[in-house]
Structure formats: C-alpha cells, structure tokens
Amino acid sequence: MAAVGAAERVRRGTVAGVRRKGSDTRAEIQEVALELFTANGYDATSLREIAERLGITKAALYYHYDSKEAIIHGVFEQRVADFDALIEWAEAQPRTPELPAEIFQRWFDLNTTSGLRMIRFAVANHNAMRDHAPDKGGAMQRIQRIVALIGGPDVTMPEQMRITMAMLSINIAVMAGQGLAADDDAIIAAAKEAATSLLRDLLPGYLHH
Amino acid sequence: MAAVGAAERVRRGTVAGVRRKGSDTRAEIQEVALELFTANGYDATSLREIAERLGITKAALYYHYDSKEAIIHGVFEQRVADFDALIEWAEAQPRTPELPAEIFQRWFDLNTTSGLRMIRFAVANHNAMRDHAPDKGGAMQRIQRIVALIGGPDVTMPEQMRITMAMLSINIAVMAGQGLAADDDAIIAAAKEAATSLLRDLLPGYLHH
DNA sequence: GTCTATACCCCGATAGAC
DNA sequence: GTCTATCGGGGTATAGAC
Numbered sequence: 001m002a003a004v005g006a007a008e009r010v011r012r013g014t015v016a017g018v019r020r021k022g023s024d025t026r027a028e029i030q031e032v033a034l035e036l037f038t039a040n041g042y043d044a045t046s047l048r049e050i051a052e053r054l055g056i057t058k059a060a061l062y063y064h065y066d067s068k069e070a071i072i073h074g075v076f077e078q079r080v081a082d083f084d085a086l087i088e089w090a091e092a093q094p095r096t097p098e099l100p101a102e103i104f105q106r107w108f109d110l111n112t113t114s115g116l117r118m119i120r121f122a123v124a125n126h127n128a129m130r131d132h133a134p135d136k137g138g139a140m141q142r143i144q145r146i147v148a149l150i151g152g153p154d155v156t157m158p159e160q161m162r163i164t165m166a167m168l169s170i171n172i173a174v175m176a177g178q179g180l181a182a183d184d185d186a187i188i189a190a191a192k193e194a195a196t197s198l199l200r201d202l203l204p205g206y207l208h209h
Numbered sequence: 210m211a212a213v214g215a216a217e218r219v220r221r222g223t224v225a226g227v228r229r230k231g232s233d234t235r236a237e238i239q240e241v242a243l244e245l246f247t248a249n250g251y252d253a254t255s256l257r258e259i260a261e262r263l264g265i266t267k268a269a270l271y272y273h274y275d276s277k278e279a280i281i282h283g284v285f286e287q288r289v290a291d292f293d294a295l296i297e298w299a300e301a302q303p304r305t306p307e308l309p310a311e312i313f314q315r316w317f318d319l320n321t322t323s324g325l326r327m328i329r330f331a332v333a334n335h336n337a338m339r340d341h342a343p344d345k346g347g348a349m350q351r352i353q354r355i356v357a358l359i360g361g362p363d364v365t366m367p368e369q370m371r372i373t374m375a376m377l378s379i380n381i382a383v384m385a386g387q388g389l390a391a392d393d394d395a396i397i398a399a400a401k402e403a404a405t406s407l408l409r410d411l412l413p414g415y416l417h418h
Numbered sequence: 419g420t421c422t423a424t425a426c427c428c429c430g431a432t433a434g435a436c
Numbered sequence: 437g438t439c440t441a442t443c444g445g446g447g448t449a450t451a452g453a454c
Binding site: 234265268269273 | 438
Binding site for chain 2: 043169175
C-alpha cells in the first residue's frame with residue numbers, strides 16, 4: 001500500500017500526521033462503509049477496501065472500531081434510533097382516527113426525506129440486517145411494533161400484512177427503479193402511490209388529495 | 210472430517226463406493242445449495258458447509274461443478290428458463306385486451322405454485338443475483354422484458370414502475386411474512402391482494418373475482 | 419491516530435491416489 | 437465419484453513503533 005502523501009493528508013484534515021480537533025474519522029468510516037456495504041454487500045466488503053477508500057490502513061480502522069461487526073452496528077444504530085423515536089412519539093399520542101395515517105406519513109418521510117441511502121442499504125443487506133443487528137430481532141422487530149401502532153388493538157393478520165407491505169413499498173420501489181431509468185423522485189412517487197393503494201381502505205385519513 | 214460410514218453411503222445411494230445408476234448428486238447439491246444460500250446468503254455459505262451437509266468433501270463437489278459460481282448458476286438456470294418460457298409464450302400471443310392480465314397471472318403462478326423457495330432465495334441474495342447472474346443483467350433484465358410485454362407499446366414510466374412493483378409484490382410479501390406469523394398461503398394471498406390493488410386501474414381484465 | 423508487520427484462519431481450488 | 441493433502445490468497449484481527 002502506497003504511503004499517504006501530504007496533499008492527501010490535508011484533504012483528510014490531518015497536518016503532519018496530527019488529526020485536527022473535531023476529527024470525524026468515525027463518521028467518515030461510517031459513510032464509506034455504508035456506501036460499500038450498499039454497493040457490494042456486507043460480506044463481500046473487506047476492511048481493506050474501506051481503509052483504502054479512506055486513505056488509511058486496516059489497522060487504523062481498528063483504532064476506531066473493535067471489529068467489522070462494530071462498523072455495521074454503527075450504521076444500524078442511526079437507523080434504529082430513528083425507529084425508536086417514531087415509536088416513542090406514536091405511543092405518546094392519543095389514539096384519534098387520524099393517528100394511523102399520521103404515523104405512516106412520518107415513517108414514509110423518515111425513509112425518503114434524507115435520500116434513499118438507508119433503504120438501498122437495507123435492500124442490499126437483507127441477511128446482514130438479520131444476522132448483525134445490534135439487538136436480537138433488530139429492525140424488523142421495530143417495524144412490527146410500528147405496524148401494531150398503525151393497526152391498532154383489533155388489527156387482523158391480513159391487515160398487518162398489508163400495513164407491513166405498505167411500509168416496505170419504498171424497498172420494492174427501489175428494487176424496481178434499479179432496472180428502469182428511474183430517479184429518486186420517481187421512485188419515491190411510485191412508493192407513495194403503492195402505499196396509498198395498499199392502505200386505501202384501511203386508513204380513513206390517509207391522503208385524500 | 211470423519212470418514213463416511215457404510216450406513217451413510219447407503220442413505221446417499223452408493224454401495225461400496227459405486228454410485229447407483231441414475232445418480233442425482235448434482236440435484237442434491239443444487240437442493241442443499243439453494244437451502245443454504247437462502248438461509249445464509251451466497252457469500253456467507255462456504256463449499257465446506259455444502260459438502261458437509263451432503264456427507265461428501267469439498268473436492269467431491271468439484272467433480273460435479275467447476276466452481277462455487279457454477280453452483281449458483283445452476284440455481285439461476287432453472288429460474289431463468291422459466292422466465293424465458295413465459296416471455297416466449299407472451300410474444301407469440303395476439304395482443305388482446307386481456308393479454309396483460311393473463312401474462313401477469315402466469316408470472317404470479319410461476320412464483321407461487323411450486324412454493325416460495327425461489328422467492329426466498331431471491332430475497333436473500335439480491336446482490337448475488339446481480340453479480341453472479343449467468344448472463345449480464347440476468348433476472349432483472351428478463352423482468353423488465355415481461356414488464357414491457359404487460360405494459361404494451363405505449364406504457365409510461367410510472368406505469369412500468371407500478372407493474373414492476375406488482376411483479377415484486379411476492380417478494381415484499383415474503384419479507385413482511387418473516388416478522389409476522391404468516392404461513393405461505395397467507396403470504397401468497399397478501400401478495401395477490403397487493404398486486405391487484407397496484408394493477409387495478411391498469412389491467413382491465415385482471416381479477417374481477 | 420496512524421503506521422508496518424505479522425499471526426492465524428478459512429476460503430476456493432487443484433493434484434493425484436483409489 | 438470420492439478421497440487425502442495441499443496450495444495460494446485474502447479475510448479479520450493484533451502487536452508494537454512512531
């Protein structure tokens with residue numbers, strides 16, 4: 001591996017090998033890892049690749065994270081925290097007839113307003129999300145919790161399926177968009193349309209525009 | 210690795226090391242590979258695991274297949290052949306108003322009547338299907354071809370998205386069913402329902418039951 | 419905080435006996 | 437058709453200098 005030149009160090013925010021105050025190497029690792037895990041999958045991505053992309057060595061990675069699994073945990077944490085915030089919010093609301101639609105809308109925004117990066121990651125790492133989730137069950141378990149909150153106390157199993165599929169409509173839209181020449185806006189629009197038709201008869205307050 | 214005992218050989222259809230006529234080792238390898246690739250993913254599944262499950266060694270695997278990739282190609286071939294048969298059939302039909310619905314129905318049956326094994330494999334091996342498809346583009350390219358046949362010559366991009374998502378409704382139904390306690394019939398029913406609502410306005414002849 | 423160097427393991431794949 | 441044995445390589449992870 002070639003030595004890191006001075007110009008490269010400056011680009012990465014180091015001077016003479018001393019990292020600037022407010023260093024964000026961990027965040028950079030997260031970003032690169034998310035990108036590579038999404039493009040090639042968790043198993044097919046090596047620590048060497050991640051390090052190379054950052055202009056550091058594998059060993060340096062281990063200063064910031066204890067293991068490869070710890071790196072993907074970092075990716076999950078961000079997302080799981082968003083899920084938990086939504087769950088907490090929803091549980092604190094009075095159960096009005098409009099609440100289910102409101103919860104779904106927030107779920108949808110959560111997954112689209114800051115781009116589709118996390119969805120693309122989820123699509124490409126289906127197995128890794130099951131095997132390396134920080135806590136047992138992880139993301140899917142939280143999705144089920146949200147489904148329950150949307151569905152309410154008397155929700156039937158077919159209804160739960162429909163709600164879950166509506167929540168995953170962004171995922172299939174991303175999959176579908178891969179083959180077509182669809183940009184993010186078209187993907188999001190298609191996902192919203194699909195979710196609408198799935199929830200049409202279920203959520204009275206959802207999307208009458 | 211322990212030597213294979215006589216009883217084990219008999220179970221696998223060999224006597225004194227000589228394979229019976231009509232041996233189906235290749236088929237057994239396919240079956241085990243499909244199972245393990247689905248459970249753990251292509252990358253996370255080693256040839257040692259596959260061999261161990263079959264009671265043979267890695268080296269024996271190489272008598273039947275040239276490489277690990279050749280094994281997954283075998284899984285694809287079966288599925289791709291089904292796709293091609295559907296495409297060929299559809300292209301030979303006169304374009305009546307009912308044809309799109311008929312094509313979709315056949316697609317749906319193709320993916321459900323012999324169980325959900327191939328869908329589960331596809332869900333768990335999203336990346337591998339892209340990277341190790343026998344021909345470039347592989348499955349997704351054929352799906353696009355079928356979308357075009359369903360949509361007809363004047364199909365718009367949003368319509369293509371809807372049709373593609375309808376075709377992938379079985380995939381999200383399987384994903385959704387993982388968290389819920391849904392059996393295959395419930396998953397298939399949910400997928401059909403979702404596809405129906407997605408195609409409602411698009412396919413005049415589809416499913417007025 | 420990052421480096422070089424290395425340990426250790428398992429992977430896919432091959433050679434050659436039986 | 438299956439075996440034992442082995443090869444080369446890349447994987448994660450660690451030790452210790454700077």
